[in-house]
Amino acid sequence: MRGNASTSRALNRRLILNLLRNRGPISRAEMAQITGLSPAAVTFVVAELMEAALVVERETVAGTTGRRPIPVDINYEAHLALGFKLNRYSIDCVLTDLATTPLASLEAEVADTSPEGMIETVAATIAKLLGQANRREGEIMGIGVSIPGEINPSTGMCIQSPRFGWKNLPFAELLAKRVHVPVWIDDDVNAFAVAQKLFGVGRDHRNFAALAIGAGIGCSLVIKGEVYHGSHSAAGKLGHTISVPNGRLCECGRRGCLMAHAAEPYMLDEWQGRTGFAISRDEFARSIEHQDDLALSILSDCGSRIGRHLADMVNLFDPEIIVVGGEAVQFGEALLAPIRETLEEFAFFTKPELVADWVPSSWARGAAALATQNIFDFERSPSG
Template structure:
């Protein structure tokens, strides 16, 4: 491969190489970095010196001796930098301040003042500044701000193309935020934000091909193909919830019939329970009560969870046949649906996937925290500003 690029581009590539190795393997010595990057010792020493000077890397403890003196191990200075992550919801903002490992330093959850774009952007700016100030961390060490939201997003342009919840079309979120914050901003679909965070520090750290499937109010998928988020032609890839589970079946929120989401997302589970069992047909009926009924031995509810889990399993088998991932991570508040739902899901996935494709497939349920979406959003800007390789 011929690398076109000047010295500074090559330096940026080497810098990303070193930072990603330290992210994946933890502390490493200079010699080991040179071996793994296949760069010369002099080149590694140069890149490392620059990273230390700029505060990205620190020299830590000594490693096991390899012949002569024990090597000094290098680590990423995870706590020396921070990022803001924002999850925009239909009625609220979840805002977190994280370190470089997307560990939460401070967080806030606020109701939206307005869904009008300029007002909402202003609220994001106010909340981000307030969090930074309250934490006492330096604004100079803020890597930037990541925003995750549902809908069709153009991450290259930083534009929300369409948001069904906020009724936005073509809102230049990144430009509006960067003008006010004077820091880098990255906008993406919320499921892709989660997938990015999984790729950096989660189950996907060592995987090149995997899917993050979110279950909850809706069902979505973030697809990582050859180490990159797969977006499709117009940023709409991964709408797993609107793949057809039953042609001509139940009406979906999207207006079409028979979508997976109309059977297996949480609102659909509640709706079906109400239809089937009159005792649940009351105004305020919540998922917690549905799960209580299942735990209490309600056979009808258990059957409903099993059917819905199996439908998700079939959809995942189709996804496995199309993408052949090595790993599927299940995330989202729907993880609380538990074994009554995910047991049948996994069984059905393995039964229906094409011979051999699911044999080595790992399936993990991610323990869910309310700030996971916003942490994912912080991961977006950390990925872009710290770990991404420059485009040639």
């Protein structure tokens, strides 16, 4: 990193913004005290951030004597981010503020999973989302798109996405050209981890794992506050560790991957195999609510299998905590308890807590966080 004045200014901005994100509103004097910056430097940075409408002065709390210091807070409401989570049959779309609080959301149907088809579907939703929230296009700071697969967030390239049959696709650049807004992309589980790091359970942890179970299985690692992407953007692919040699065919083309033996499609197939009739995902969820023995036994098997592989990850990376998300969190303790039990049994030394943190908008909010995180991390630059 170059040690010039603009770099140190950017560093100070990031320092102050992240302090406010973690602590909430505090006074300039407190900022100086906590960061070790001089009061003059804090005043300068805060003035710059106010100019950019990134921070704002809040009301002072009425006191009995003397002047109360003015609390400064991030101006979460003044800017917008868009988040898109690409699925095979639909796109979860959300418009958020800088705290990734949803202001408008919709689900767009996907008729065509070609890159052009996806880009057109995304572009068509932007005006609708802005209209729903009654906001202007000029307020959008960026777009985040989460894609299942191997994604290089620094180049904006989708290296591969077996679910969509994409390879070496400059997705961020293509979308940015179409919509004229900066675009960031990442793998969907990494995006979930970023949102957890910024505003979720992960906010208080430097090292944690973000496990997602749904149509697939992934486990992103946040190490020293950053998502660990690995040397080929292929880190965290817990779902593609081989669980059953020569087992079921996985969407990646190989056989026996964990996700082919424990993710949601497997659960439904297993039901059909054991009963002779097919069941929808909603019906499966209802049968769990009704404590159906077969459904519970399928979840127990899947949970144990996931927990066993998760234990290996814990032995390698020793995270402080594991946050769980993904649609399958809806199945509750019937899935989570066997994961915990197996993790307990197979983890060697530390047994991190497994905490579920999931709402249906979490995928799309994670995607939006790919855009908002760049306000807190100046080193990344968007495509477009």
